[in-house]
Amino acid sequence: MPDVDKSYKNLFSPFEIGGKKLKNRIMSTGHDTSMPTDNLVNDQLVAYHQARAEGGAGLIILQVAGVHESARYTSHVLMATDDECIAGYRRIADVCHRNETVVFSQIFHPGREIMESSDGPLAVAYSASATPNERFHVMPRELDQEMIDEIVSGYGDAARRLEAAGLDGVEIVASHGYLPSQFLNPRVNHRTDHYNGDVTGRLRFINEIIDSVRSKTSENFVVGMRISADERDIHGLTEEESLEAAKLLQQRLDYVHLVAGTSASLGGSVHIVPPMAVEPAYLAKEAGKFKDQLTIPVLVTGRINAPQEAELIIERNQADVCGMTRALICDPEMPNKTHDGKAEDVRACIACNQACIGHFHKGFPISCIQRPETGRELKFGQMVPAATRRKVMVVGGGPAGMKAAVTAVQRGHDVTLYESNSQLGGQVLLAQLLPRRSEFGGASTNLQRELEIFGVNVRKGVVVTSEMINQEKPDVVVIATGAKPYIPAYEGGGDIQVVDAWQVLRKEVRIGRSALVVDWRCDWIGPGIAEILMREGHSVQLAVNGLNAGEILPLYVRDNMVGEMHKLGIPITTYARLYGCDDKTVYMQHTASGEPIIFEDVDTLVLCSGHTPVDSLAADLDKSIRIMRAGDCLAARTVEEAIYEGMKVGWEI
Incomplete structure (x- = not known):
């Protein structure tokens, strides 16, 4: 492996958590993928994490694993309540360890934060108290002692199974208003027993979880906790409350992982996956406050979408490890590229949220609008060379055309991309002009960089006609001519x-x-x-x-x-x-x-x-030329479909 790029010497310095050595400070945090089937690890999920391990991530924290039957907050949550889960987790542990990537799993109970039913009827939700959830309009049932004991034991049993599978540790999810936070939060916890009162009483539930996990796992098994530094809600945990809890728990934990927000309200939940309107690396200073007062490692996650931002956080000693989940969804090779001095080749996440958390909320496997291969690794993970080299004309330099051209060149074809305007990008050039959407321009600039890397022949300012195509005699024409504004029928009159x-x-x-x-x-x-x-x-x-x-x-x-x-x-x-x-x-x-x-x-x-397709070019083309379409010229939709179809067209040629 080449020597590390000196610009990122801090980001690629080794670091130890609970005796486990990380090769760098880049972390893929726990995030639901909607990939599991029957609540178990499957081939798709293994391939997804394999791509990030092979791409160079130092630490992967797997998505939440339910610890009790009442923890099923979605129909596709992973469950660690039975030994049947061990074999699947072992497969993920093996692919991570083969690539020298440390791997933990989150262990989880949502409490009142139940967002959907598993089979139609609404589930019974449980919490520290019968305090309603605003966002999902859930009225929970107060946990009794017997069920508290079951859940606490479930955390330990889940950790035992995950260690048996070969994982290196677990992360107790006390963030985003989930069950441990519901006990800790005095505005949610209204109990009259020993689980309430001062902070010591409100921490009893978390302490019992830690006891359960520690007693059922070995001494070298890492136990950390994720907590919201501030839940960003009038009824949520404050920074002072979270910091006090972290200080009281730190002697019993191997690390603290800081995020922000809460699932309990619309405003607070924005911080679960903050969109591009939120400033990049916006939790760095807050994490620094925790770092100054804690003696254990501090991990931070919050819109850290570029290696430059992560490097500064580590350099300034604001945190020890940086969660860069969406950056790794957008470009799994980001760590390796950055390490090898190719940071300019990294496909930067634009925090659009459309195909990652957007797919999750629709119940589909997560992906990325810029990298549709994500989540589809089993089908598109390895580029397959074309059997026969073809001459390809791509007409239209928007996202669909650029992705089709890049993919076709990667497969070995002779490709020329034509754009009638002086700039590539299509409607992305307009989208980036909207308020707090300037980063959306990355969907174009990232693709343009790929055109350069793979040597695609690009001709701008050229209006392609059917006569021109017939003269060029390509084997394939990819039409990606986009769309124009749709004007609906309405009764108009006057001077408006x-x-x-x-x-x-x-x-x-x-x-x-x-x-x-x-x-x-x-x-x-x-x-x-x-x-x-x-x-x-x-x-x-x-x-x-x-x-x-x-x-x-x-x-x-x-x-x-x-x-x-x-x-x-x-x-x-x-x-x-x-x-x-x-x-x-x-x-x-x-x-x-x-x-x-x-x-x-x-x-x-x-x-x-909305928009209507621009698709008039094909009518007079030579019948021997294969015509393919991608993006809005096929049907006006979004940049996600444009790039995905561009990729599929490139694969089909």
Whole structure:
């Protein structure tokens, strides 16, 4: 292996936790993948973690393992309540250890944080007290002593099984408002027995868990704890409370892992997987406070999406190990690339949350919009050379075209990418102009870097015609010509100004004093346009054809966005369908009642009505040329589908 890049000497310095030596300070933290079947490790999950171990991660912490039957917070949670789990975990331990990666597992009980049923009927949720959950609207049942004893014993039994499988340690999940936190939190725990009172009483449950785990595992088995440094909620744990708990527990733990937020509220849950609107590495200073007052290793996780950020955290002694989970989802090779002096080749996570936590919330295996191979390692994990070299023309330099070109070149084809504009990127160039979405531009710049790495021939400023294609005589044409704004049918009249979102973002129009943004798609475009205009001094209203603004977005992106709109005072009307307009009035219809919704004194109507494919090139092509399509020209959707289809097209040629 080459010598480490000196720019990252701290990040790649070895470190020891509980006697286990980490080769670097890069950690993949516990995160649900929605991959397990029958609540057990399967081939897909093994391949997923193998990719990150082979990519150079120093520490992998596996997703939560339920410790009791009442811990089934989703239908696809891993369970460590039976010896049947051992064989699957052993497979993950083996692939990690073959790559000198240390591997722990989280052990877990959600308490009242039950987000779905396993088979239809709602489960009985349990907590320290019968204190309701706001986010999932769950009213829990207070745990009695018999069940507390069962759960505590379950933590130890789970740890015993995980050690038997060859794992190096466990992490007790006391973060994000889950059951241990519910006992610790005086605003949730209202018990009248010895599990409440002062902090010592509220820590009794956690101490009993540690006792159970320690008594059922060997001395060299690592036991750590994850806790929210601050739950970011009026009813959540404060920084002072979490720090006090960590100080009291540190002599019994091998490390503390700091995160932020709580599952119990919409605002607090944003910090479970903070979106790009949140500052990168935003918990570093907070972690530093804990680090200054604790004598055991401190691990930190919170939007650390680049090796440069992690290096600074370690250099400043704010933490000992950095959780970089989404960075590793986006590029499993990030550690190896950075170590070998190729940090500029790392595919940077943009924290869009669309295919990682977004897939999880839909019950699908997690992936990445920029790297659709993630979660699909069994099918796309190893690039297969093409049997026959083909001449390929890719028309369109958006995400779909770029991914198709990169994939086809990797497979050995002769590829030329054509883009009619002077810049590559397609609609990403517009998306990055929306508020708090500037990092979205990485979806384009990362792909452009891959075009350079693999030597794709790129021709910009070239309008491709059917005549040109017929003259070039390629074997395959990949059409990735994108989409344009869709203008819906409505009854129009009068002098009201009507524009689309693209015109606003490109500064092609002068908007009137009062604007109504009509949002059919219910994504981030309509709210983003509304926020831009509001900040420019216009009077703005947003009307969405859905249950709420951002309805189709990943939850934490939506909730952060809606929170910002509320701060700005932007009125939102839901269930609204565009009907027509005249001089100063816009007429809409309530989609459930059918009754009219009327907006008066409107100068500008801004249409955010989705997109329609641009796909006219294929009609006159030579019939001997194979035509393939990817992205919005096939059907207007999102960048995730564009890149995924670009990859699949490249594999199919």
